[in-house]
Amino acid sequence: xxxKGWQPENYKGVHDEIKQQHMKTKDMSAKxxxxxxxxxxxxxxxxxxxxIIFGGSLIHDILTAKDYGFxxxxxxxxxxxxxxxxxxxxxxxxxxxxxxxxxxxxxSQLSYHSQNSYDFATYQKLVAQLQTHELDVLVADAEVFRNxxxxxxxxxxxxxxxxxxxxxxxxxxxxxxxxxxxxAAEAADNVLNEEESTADDAAPQDASGTQEAxxxxxxxxxxxxxxxxxxxxxxxxxxxxxxxxxxxRHPEEMAEPVPVGIFLDESxxxxxxxxxxxxxxxxxxxxxxxxxxxxxKYLNYLWDDTVPFDRMLNVF
Numbered sequence: 115x116x117x118k119g120w121q122p123e124n125y126k127g128v129h130d131e132i133k134q135q136h137m138k139t140k141d142m143s144a145k146x147x148x149x150x151x152x153x154x155x156x157x158x159x160x161x162x163x164x165x166i167i168f169g170g171s172l173i174h175d176i177l178t179a180k181d182y183g184f185x186x187x188x189x190x191x192x193x194x195x196x197x198x199x200x201x202x203x204x205x206x207x208x209x210x211x212x213x214x215x216x217x218x219x220x221x222s223q224l225s226y227h228s229q230n231s232y233d234f235a236t237y238q239k240l241v242a243q244l245q246t247h248e249l250d251v252l253v254a255d256a257e258v259f260r261n262x263x264x265x266x267x268x269x270x271x272x273x274x275x276x277x278x279x280x281x282x283x284x285x286x287x288x289x290x291x292x293x294x295x296x297x298a299a300e301a302a303d304n305v306l307n308e309e310e311s312t313a314d315d316a317a318p319q320d321a322s323g324t325q326e327a328x329x330x331x332x333x334x335x336x337x338x339x340x341x342x343x344x345x346x347x348x349x350x351x352x353x354x355x356x357x358x359x360x361x362x363r364h365p366e367e368m369a370e371p372v373p374v375g376i377f378l379d380e381s382x383x384x385x386x387x388x389x390x391x392x393x394x395x396x397x398x399x400x401x402x403x404x405x406x407x408x409x410x411k412y413l414n415y416l417w418d419d420t421v422p423f424d425r426m427l428n429v430f
Contacts (some may be wrong), residue, residue, distance in 0.1 A: 183214030184408045189254040191389040194220035198426040207411045250403040255393035256359035263290050268374040268398035274406035288375030288396050291368035352392040359394045383416040386423035
């Protein structure tokens with residue numbers, strides 16, 4: 115309880131508080147002042163130091179960051195040394211690596227059979243790089259390549275290569291039938307619209323009946339997820355993918371053939387590295403690339419027999 119006649123002390127402002135703190139440390143030794151300061155202000159000091167370090171690092175990264183002179187992805191390749199390929203192609207294409215970065219990603223993997231979080235992350239990364247115009251070239255096995263090609267991810271070769279350049283790869287061109295792509299898209303839209311209409315018109319069902327209809331045996335559930343069986347037969351997958359890829363070499367059998375890729379299965383790069391094993395790798399330039407000239411140099415690089423690709427393998 116307050117004493118009679120007590121009056122609260124008038125607040126005199128921050129200046130007077132600082133003055134009072136100085137008075138407390140006036141007669142202290144240097145060590146005492148440091149201990150006093152550290153006791154009351156160590157948290158503030160540590161936060162300030164962290165902010166300064168983080169801010170300085172961020173500013174340094176912004177000031178020293180280099181634009182990409184080229185960005186390529188060798189999707190689903192194996193045993194390739196990214197740094198070795200970057201240095202080799204940078205020299206081959208005469209890129210100024212003091213001013214520009216040359217990035218060749220040989221580590222990313224994407225499978226339509228495992229469907230794990232890593233596959234999803236790779237897909238999202240590729241989409242982001244496509245949208246930001248960062249990615250220039252994608253090399254992928256035929257199965258993954260077909261999915262991207264039919265979704266119109268790649269440029270028509272005729273848009274950035276001369277007739278003479280295309281003629282060099284005449285028997286190795288990957289074609290897409292755009293009429294078939296449009297029909298497939300229309301069919302998918304029709305199916306989606308029919309499913310939505312059916313769902314709207316369907317009468318409510320008994321919960322137990324729905325549960326019973328949706329129940330699958332373990333083998334049926336596995337088959338729905340993995341049509342190749344519980345143990346994935348990759349040899350069969352590669353065989354079927356190679357057969358399907360072969361159909362894309364024949365424009366005469368297509369209504370509206372568009373050249374979008376180059377097969378690399380007989381290239382010096384593939385033969386010297388065997389980085390795609392039994393898969394059929396295909397090269398393409400993405401539709402948002404702004405470095406088509408460098409992308410053509412990369413294609414020529416992969417077909418150059420004088421390049422020591424066998425020295426660009428990771429040895430464990």
